[in-house]
Amino acid sequence: xxxxxxxxxxxxTLKDDKARQTRAYWIRVAGAVALLVAIAILxxxxxxxxxxxxxxxxxxxxxxxYGCILxxxxxxxxxxxxxxxxxxxxxxxxxxxxxxxxxxxGFGGVPLIIATLCVGLALGAAAGFVNAVPVVKLNLPPxxxxxxxxxxxxxxxxxxxHGSPIPLAKSDFQNTGIxxxxxxxxxxxxxxxxxxxxxxxxxxxxVGTSILLTRTKFGRYVFAxxxxxxxxxxxxxxxxxxxxxxxxxxxxxxxTAGFLYxxxxxxxxxxxxxxxDEMLEAIAAVVVGGTSLMGGRGTIVGTFxxxxxxxxxxxxxxxxxxxxxxxxxxxxxxxxxxxVIDELRKRYLRKA
Amino acid sequence: MRDIGKSxxxxxALDGVSLDLYAGEVHAxxxxxxxxxxxxMKILAGAQQADRGDILIDxxxxxxxxxxxxxxxxxxxxxxxxxxVPTLNAIENIVLGYEPSRGVFIDERAARERATSVxxxxxxxxxxxxxxxxxxxxxxxxxxxxxxxxxxxRIIVMDEPSAALTDREIDRLFAIIARLxxxxxxxxxxxxxxxxxxxxxxxxTVMRDGRVIETRPLAQFxxxxxxxAMVGRRLEAHFPDLLPVAPDAxxxxxxxxxxxxxxxxxxxFEVRRGEILGLAGxxxxxxxxxxxxxxxADVPVSGEVRIDGARVRARNPREGIxxxxxxITEDRKGQGLVLGxxxxxxxxxxxxxxxxxxxxxxxxxxxxxxxxxxxxELRIRTPSPEQTVRNLSGGNQQKVVLAKWLLGNAKxxxxxxxxxxxxxxxxxxxxxxxxxxxxxxxAIVMVSSELPEVLGMSHRILAIRGGRIxxxxxxxxxxxxxxxxxxxxxxx
Numbered sequence: 001x002x003x004x005x006x007x008x009x010x011x012x013t014l015k016d017d018k019a020r021q022t023r024a025y026w027i028r029v030a031g032a033v034a035l036l037v038a039i040a041i042l043x044x045x046x047x048x049x050x051x052x053x054x055x056x057x058x059x060x061x062x063x064x065x066y067g068c069i070l071x072x073x074x075x076x077x078x079x080x081x082x083x084x085x086x087x088x089x090x091x092x093x094x095x096x097x098x099x100x101x102x103x104x105x106g107f108g109g110v111p112l113i114i115a116t117l118c119v120g121l122a123l124g125a126a127a128g129f130v131n132a133v134p135v136v137k138l139n140l141p142p143x144x145x146x147x148x149x150x151x152x153x154x155x156x157x158x159x160x161x162h163g164s165p166i167p168l169a170k171s172d173f174q175n176t177g178i179x180x181x182x183x184x185x186x187x188x189x190x191x192x193x194x195x196x197x198x199x200x201x202x203x204x205x206x207v208g209t210s211i212l213l214t215r216t217k218f219g220r221y222v223f224a225x226x227x228x229x230x231x232x233x234x235x236x237x238x239x240x241x242x243x244x245x246x247x248x249x250x251x252x253x254x255x256t257a258g259f260l261y262x263x264x265x266x267x268x269x270x271x272x273x274x275x276x277d278e279m280l281e282a283i284a285a286v287v288v289g290g291t292s293l294m295g296g297r298g299t300i301v302g303t304f305x306x307x308x309x310x311x312x313x314x315x316x317x318x319x320x321x322x323x324x325x326x327x328x329x330x331x332x333x334x335x336x337x338x339x340v341i342d343e344l345r346k347r348y349l350r351k352a
Numbered sequence: 353m354r355d356i357g358k359s360x361x362x363x364x365a366l367d368g369v370s371l372d373l374y375a376g377e378v379h380a381x382x383x384x385x386x387x388x389x390x391x392x393m394k395i396l397a398g399a400q401q402a403d404r405g406d407i408l409i410d411x412x413x414x415x416x417x418x419x420x421x422x423x424x425x426x427x428x429x430x431x432x433x434x435x436x437v438p439t440l441n442a443i444e445n446i447v448l449g450y451e452p453s454r455g456v457f458i459d460e461r462a463a464r465e466r467a468t469s470v471x472x473x474x475x476x477x478x479x480x481x482x483x484x485x486x487x488x489x490x491x492x493x494x495x496x497x498x499x500x501x502x503x504x505x506r507i508i509v510m511d512e513p514s515a516a517l518t519d520r521e522i523d524r525l526f527a528i529i530a531r532l533x534x535x536x537x538x539x540x541x542x543x544x545x546x547x548x549x550x551x552x553x554x555x556x557t558v559m560r561d562g563r564v565i566e567t568r569p570l571a572q573f574x575x576x577x578x579x580x581a582m583v584g585r586r587l588e589a590h591f592p593d594l595l596p597v598a599p600d601a602x603x604x605x606x607x608x609x610x611x612x613x614x615x616x617x618x619x620x621f622e623v624r625r626g627e628i629l630g631l632a633g634x635x636x637x638x639x640x641x642x643x644x645x646x647x648x649a650d651v652p653v654s655g656e657v658r659i660d661g662a663r664v665r666a667r668n669p670r671e672g673i674x675x676x677x678x679x680i681t682e683d684r685k686g687q688g689l690v691l692g693x694x695x696x697x698x699x700x701x702x703x704x705x706x707x708x709x710x711x712x713x714x715x716x717x718x719x720x721x722x723x724x725x726x727x728x729e730l731r732i733r734t735p736s737p738e739q740t741v742r743n744l745s746g747g748n749q750q751k752v753v754l755a756k757w758l759l760g761n762a763k764x765x766x767x768x769x770x771x772x773x774x775x776x777x778x779x780x781x782x783x784x785x786x787x788x789x790x791x792x793x794x795a796i797v798m799v800s801s802e803l804p805e806v807l808g809m810s811h812r813i814l815a816i817r818g819g820r821i822x823x824x825x826x827x828x829x830x831x832x833x834x835x836x837x838x839x840x841x842x843x844x
Contacts, residue, residue, distance in 0.1 A: 017481035227439035235449030296439035
């Protein structure tokens with residue numbers, strides 16, 4: 001075959017593939033959206049119109065912000081076929097450390113906010129680094145190294161805070177924690193709710209990490225090493241550097257969540273994140289969002305929808321008055337159902 | 353490559369090997385399994401390091417310390433089991449590690465152009481935007497070739513590239529090799545299939561036992577000579593005498609038209625009481641798959657297996673065991689033993705039901721008694737039944753596997769590479785045991801890649817190729833050359 005002809009054919013197959021994939025993608029999205037809308041309408045009727053109020057939707061977004069940011073970091077780790085169990089404890093530790101730091105500083109305003117955030121991020125990055133070193137150098141399972149970090153961070157957090165929340169001495173963080181990006185607007189007798197600042201943080205992080213994962217070399221290597229570590233190594237990818245970075249990112253995401261919690265409550269509380277619920281829900285959000293625990297596949301957008309699904313469930317159950325014990329049972333069942341359906345869908349696609 | 357030497361613990365894999373390759377040449381490298389071909393090529397590709405010797409490219413000595421430095425020196429290796437990231441698509445795999453970028457972002461357009469231009473050069477089209485795990489093997493191989501080419505390799509090593517391909521795909525592969533050759537690349541082509549050499553090779557080098565036996569231009573290297581060089585004359589291990597099988601001995605195992613494509617294609621044979629049947633063939637010929645299908649480790653698509661005349665339909669190994677089949681797998685550590693468990697626990701694992709009391713607890717005293725008996729009988733060198741199997745030598749591990757299957761009084765024993773990686777002393781003991789089993793009335797099927805073993809230990813030999821029986825040899829007919837020629841597909 002002539003080279004030009006082959007080029008043309010390749011371009012055509014590429015176009016066809018792309019078209020097919022785009023179609024499959026939109027069918028999937030449309031399916032998910034249709035399902036969500038259907039559920040939303042049902043729930044809306046059940047909750048006598050409460051659920052679809054704009055205020056409630058914003059409320060759900062605000063509720064999922066912290067867990068979603070944790071899940072974003074966890075997504076990176078899980079795509080490399082790793083796991084990070086320490087993120088909940090790091091929320092607690094970073095909140096306490098940042099509160100102590102902010103109270104000790106003599107200045108205020110934006111510089112204080114930035115400096116405090118940097119301290120938290122540095123702490124999260126350092127913890128992620130410590131998580132990664134035994135994984136990278138000794139090939140130890142991340143399950144155990146991050147489990148150790150989970151205990152260490154929790155202990156440190158309670159030691160530093162003597163077990164009770166550390167109130168922030170200054171009010172500089174109030175706007176970050178509970179302020180609005182643009183405030184509630186009144187048009188006539190209708191009030192549109194404002195968008196809370198933490199939600200903006202979440203959206204920025206979602207967009208930023210999604211670009212990092214899909215458009216950069218680093219992101220490509222994250223997938224490559226989750227898909228076939230040996231092939232990545234033979235292709236000259238610095239496997240240890242990429243692996244270290246995913247744990248660092250996960251730690252920094254945890255610290256960011258810790259920062260936002262601290263700003264929300266006006267204190268650095270050791271009790272937030274240490275129960276394990278936050279960590280497990282983040283992992284659930286990642287997996288429900290279609291990221292493979294076997295590594296090599298996953299998206300940030302999926303993780304967002306996973307977190308949204310879990311957040312909506314809680315919200316709905318609260319609205320229609322299901323008590324908290326039953327809520328856990330339902331949540332567990334829904335998570336199981338979601339991953340089973342996803343696996344069946346993939347098997348069906350593979351056969352087709 | 354000059355005077356390359358490489359040793360592994362206990363084995364001298366390469367002993368002063370020299371090999372040269374011209375530009376625009378296809379140099380075929382042949383030899384039996386374990387001859388050292390793959391090790392030599394891994395050294396060239398930087399996946400392993402030589403203990404001694406030099407590599408010269410264009411007359412200049414080069415140091416190849418890593419896969420990366422091999423690439424920079426212009427060496428590209430296409431492994432038999434590919435090195436693609438299964439979750440990435442063709443383009444992503446081709447540029448992996450060398451992504452064109454704009455700032456911190458990957459330049460997708462440039463990546464696409466690079467990939468399509470290589471495929472254009474090769475004259476092949478395939479889906480570029482699909483996860484490679486979903487493509488057929490032949491297309492995955494094309495991606496590997498394109499990947500190597502995109503890194504400007506001038507020395508391309510292909511390790512058994514045709515092993516997993518259909519005839520038509522092989523034609524395409526050869527067309528591509530011809531193109532590469534025309535562009536001045538030098539190609540080292542490792543193959544087990546002697547019949548394909550005349551179609552592509554310019555020169556042939558035969559390796560055996562870590563040495564180069566001979567290099568000749570293809571035209572002056574007839575197939576019989578190649579086979580002879582491959583097999584050579586070697587020290588025969590001591591094999592025990594086989595008792596003749598009575599001509600009227602009942603058929604124990606009957607296999608009729610067994611198929612499980614692509615590896616097993618219509619295999620039929622019978623094994624009588626007291627008979628040892630050897631399956632000879634090269635790696636990938638389908639021997640292991642045949643015995644796996646009989647044992648129920650894989651489920652055959654069609655055909656039937658009978659034991660003592662009764663139809664056996666083993667859908668899994670448990671049903672195979674129940675039907676009286678003992679399957680001693682080739683991968684002792686991966687499939688035969690639980691390395692972290694003790695000798696006792698391994699021996700009783702497959703027949704634990706025999707040791708369960710009425711109170712549903714495992715009768716440990718009985719386990720110990722039986723294990724001690726086998727330790728004595730098979731002379732397993734272990735301090736106690738409680739020793740962890742991981743700590744035993746290969747030969748003793750294999751005896752533990754045997755003890756496990758002897759316990760079940762099976763009627764049919766399937767041995768897959770029974771003496772791989774164990775020392776000579778333990779080998780003889782295992783041979784003796786097989787003969788004893790046969791004398792006691794078992795029917796035995798043995799798969800082995802060691803030709804002398806097949807010849808020395810079998811009443812009858814089937815040469816297997818492409819999942820089919822290509823020829824049957826009686827013990828008297830079987831010569832190393834004839835069996836090897838049949839297994840390799842040479843018209844000898």
